[in-house]
Amino acid sequence: MSVDRSDPDAPVIKVVGDLAYTTAAPLRAEIDRLMSTDPTTLVLDFGGLQFIDSTGLSVIVHSWREGQQRGIRLRLRTVPRFLETILDMTGVTGLLAREPDDPAPVTA
Numbered sequence: 001m002s003v004d005r006s007d008p009d010a011p012v013i014k015v016v017g018d019l020a021y022t023t024a025a026p027l028r029a030e031i032d033r034l035m036s037t038d039p040t041t042l043v044l045d046f047g048g049l050q051f052i053d054s055t056g057l058s059v060i061v062h063s064w065r066e067g068q069q070r071g072i073r074l075r076l077r078t079v080p081r082f083l084e085t086i087l088d089m090t091g092v093t094g095l096l097a098r099e100p101d102d103p104a105p106v107t108a
Contacts, residue, residue: 001027003034010041012077016048019056028059035066042067047078057086064095 004012011034015027034042044063060076067074074096079087087093 001030003030008037009039010043010075011037011039012043012045014045014048016050018051019049019059020051020053021055024055024059027056028062031059031063032066035063035070035072038070039072041073041075043075043077045077046080046083049080049083052083052086057090057092060087061092061095064092068098 002014064074
């Protein structure tokens with residue numbers, strides 16, 4: 001995993017190798033840390049992903065859920081075909097298509 005913070009409003013986390021039970025915790029911690037800075041968008045780049053299990057999938061869902069609560073968009077980039085299939089089969093693709101609610105609506 002590496003993090004590109006060159007755009008503070010849309011940091012990018014690049015995920016490489018396996019995203020599984022033994023490797024998911026550091027990614028989840030980094031996602032939580034970056035979301036605490038309230039970017040507009042958080043990008044997860046899966047170009048280097050080789051394998052994902054249910055724990056890895058739960059990190060994606062956790063990211064989406066946290067983003068919904070904070071008004072942060074979650075974007076997936078360079079999604080491998082096998083991950084697209086998993087996201088479609090589990091219904092996660094539908095979740096990711098939803099825009100987050102504005103956490104602080106502007107009133108007149």
